[in-house]
Amino acid sequence: QVQLVESGGGVVQPGRSLRLxxxxxxxxxxxxxxxxVRQAPGKGLEWVAVIWYDGSNKYYGDSVKGRFAISxxxxxxxxxxxxxxxxxxDTAVYYCARDNRLLSIDYWGQGTLVTVSS
Amino acid sequence: xxxxxxxxxxxxxxxQSVTISCTGTSSDVGGYNYVSWYQxxxxxxxxxxxSEVSKRPSGVPDRFSGSKSGxxxxxxxxxxxxxxxxxxYCSSYAGDNNYxxxxxxxxxTVL
Numbered sequence: 001q002v003q004l005v006e007s008g009g010g011v012v013q014p015g016r017s018l019r020l021x022x023x024x025x026x027x028x029x030x031x032x033x034x035x036x037v038r039q040a041p042g043k044g045l046e047w048v049a050v051i052w053y054d055g056s057n058k059y060y061g062d063s064v065k066g067r068f069a070i071s072x073x074x075x076x077x078x079x080x081x082x083x084x085x086x087x088x089x090d091t092a093v094y095y096c097a098r099d100n101r102l103l104s105i106d107y108w109g110q111g112t113l114v115t116v117s118s
Numbered sequence: 119x120x121x122x123x124x125x126x127x128x129x130x131x132x133x134q135s136v137t138i139s140c141t142g143t144s145s146d147v148g149g150y151n152y153v154s155w156y157q158x159x160x161x162x163x164x165x166x167x168x169s170e171v172s173k174r175p176s177g178v179p180d181r182f183s184g185s186k187s188g189x190x191x192x193x194x195x196x197x198x199x200x201x202x203x204x205x206x207y208c209s210s211y212a213g214d215n216n217y218x219x220x221x222x223x224x225x226x227t228v229l
Binding site: 035037044045046047050059061062095100102103104105106108109110111 | 150152154156158163164165166169170175205207209211214216217218219220221222223
């Protein structure tokens with residue numbers, strides 16, 4: 001069965017960096033695009049980034065452009081989100097998710113909480 | 119402010135039908151047939167309920183249906199059940215510039 005397991009969340013000071021990881025299993029990793037979506041406490045979903053199945057294209061939400069970078073390692077079946085210059089408003093649960101090839105997200109991880117605070 | 123506009127709340131009694139709207143622009147909802155709907159229960163990850171405007175993934179009850187007219191998409195839940203009480207989010211492909219945009223979410227209450 002499809003499993004997506006995020007890790008790397010925690011408490012970080014404003015301006016610092018953090019890298020999230022998402023280990024994927026149960027499907028052919030190289031056949032699917034992967035997203036990061038976040039949800040601030042008590043708020044709605046916000047799309048963060050996507051990387052195509054072959055890594056050839058990456059797109060970002062306006063609020064994270066220039067600060068966050070998505071990547072994937074096919075040897076480890078893992079997607080990463082490098083987050084730099086973190087701000088208090090980046091505080092959220094970050095979900096790793098699989099694109100179903102039809103621009104929908106069909107599987108989600110359990111999420112990892114990132115708290116940006118001094 | 120979310121890119122897509124949803125009503126903050128909706129409600130209905132068991133057995134009734136309720137429709138949730140999702141309004142965007144010609145650059146997202148109106149421009150592509152890639153509207154999705156997600157259900158999220160408290161403390162849980164979202165679940166895909168509808169893709170490509172009106173397609174139900176395997177396992178989603180046929181009580182859930184989607185449609186689109188112009189720049190507005192809609193999710194209809196028929197025969198409301200207690201377990202349908204949740205937050206619902208729409209999303210749309212928005213081209214290579216914005217790629218994916220979400221609505222602000224609608225809290226559905228089953229009275």
